[in-house]
Amino acid sequence: MSTFEHIIVESKGAVGIVKLNRPKMLNALSFGVFREIAAAVDDLEADDAIGCIVVTGSDKAFAAGADIKEMQPKGFIDMFSEDFAAIGGDRIARCRKPTIAAVAGYALGGGCELAMMCDIIIAADTAKFGQPEITLGTIPGIGGTQRLTRAIGKSKAMDLCLTGRMMDAAEAERSGLVSRIVPADKLMDEAIAAAEKIASMSQPAAAMAKEAVNRAFETTLAEGMSVERNLFHATFALEDRSEGMAAFIEKRKPVNKNR
Numbered sequence: 001m002s003t004f005e006h007i008i009v010e011s012k013g014a015v016g017i018v019k020l021n022r023p024k025m026l027n028a029l030s031f032g033v034f035r036e037i038a039a040a041v042d043d044l045e046a047d048d049a050i051g052c053i054v055v056t057g058s059d060k061a062f063a064a065g066a067d068i069k070e071m072q073p074k075g076f077i078d079m080f081s082e083d084f085a086a087i088g089g090d091r092i093a094r095c096r097k098p099t100i101a102a103v104a105g106y107a108l109g110g111g112c113e114l115a116m117m118c119d120i121i122i123a124a125d126t127a128k129f130g131q132p133e134i135t136l137g138t139i140p141g142i143g144g145t146q147r148l149t150r151a152i153g154k155s156k157a158m159d160l161c162l163t164g165r166m167m168d169a170a171e172a173e174r175s176g177l178v179s180r181i182v183p184a185d186k187l188m189d190e191a192i193a194a195a196e197k198i199a200s201m202s203q204p205a206a207a208m209a210k211e212a213v214n215r216a217f218e219t220t221l222a223e224g225m226s227v228e229r230n231l232f233h234a235t236f237a238l239e240d241r242s243e244g245m246a247a248f249i250e251k252r253k254p255v256n257k258n259r
């Protein structure tokens with residue numbers, strides 16, 4: 001597996017773990033960090049032993065946003081020329097394997113946007129989410145206005161984007177941004193346990209479920225129902241589906257072969 005400057009990558013059984021590692025800057029996100037995350041996701045997605053990926057930061061910050069010190073001197077053409085997608089900035093959002101953001105402390109701006117690129121957000125009770133870009137004279141630029149609005153609704157998304165305020169873990173869970181809240185000292189235990197559970201399922205079935213849920217997030221009901229139906233039918237081509245139903249009937253655990 002590649003070695004990196006700004007992140008730490010490890011695997012625990014079938015779970016890949018990507019830990020942001022710029023603690024002195026509260027895990028501020030630069031293009032270099034996004035390039036490294038993309039390379040790590042490439043490695044983990046290519047590893048058949050990995051069934052789920054957890055992205056996390058430090059106790060104080062998942063990520064406090066894009067690197068303001070790096071951005072401050074930039075002008076329009078600098079940012080316009082740096083194609084965020086071309087450097088793999090959204091690679092985690094395009095990962096076919098399920099991804100979990102394990103968030104403690106600050107997830108602000110690009111940090112909240114990175115967490116929302118993941119499928120599930122599990123928050124420590126210390127987590128704080130926000131899109132404070134407006135306080136810097138800019139706006140969210142890697143999905144904050146789009147994914148946040150779809151996740152929590154227009155009014156609360158507008159509130160966060162226009163006032164720059166943060167919301168704590170409880171408000172984030174109430175709003176639907178966060179799947180569950182856990183004690184800060186249990187965050188990684190809980191996130192890894194969830195990832196292990198997901199990784200124990202049929203990987204093709206998990207990829208199909210992820211694709212179907214994402215279509216509900218990204219398109220119309222009619223389109224989503226069509227995608228769900230086609231993927232549901234496709235599961236009946238999986239050995240894992242035949243095995244899963246046989247195992248239930250025979251009152252035993254299924255043996256998934258991921259095909």
Ligand SMILES: CCCCCCCCCCCCC[C@H](O)CC(=O)SCCNC(=O)CCNC(=O)[C@H](O)C(C)(C)COP(=O)(O)OP(=O)(O)OC[C@H]1O[C@@H](n2cnc3c(N)ncnc32)[C@H](O)[C@@H]1OP(=O)(O)O
Pocket residue numbers: 024025026028029030031034064065066067068069070071074078079082084106108109110111113132133136139140141142144
């Ligand atoms: C082509 C050029 C590309 C350049 C980089 C592009 C990256 C790729 C992404 C591009 C698109 C990004 C789109 C995104 O939507 C935009 C943003 O995310 S803008 C940033 C939004 N975030 C914020 O505004 C939060 C800023 N931080 C704070 O408000 C506070 O730090 C805090 C989180 C409330 C914590 O406060 P404190 O506990 O008091 O801690 P400090 O403030 O003292 O911070 C400690 C230390 O960390 C440094 N730091 C914190 N946040 C950032 C940051 N976002 N960027 C850089 N550095 C940060 C802070 O300066 C301190 O360092 P020190 O001063 O001690 O050296």
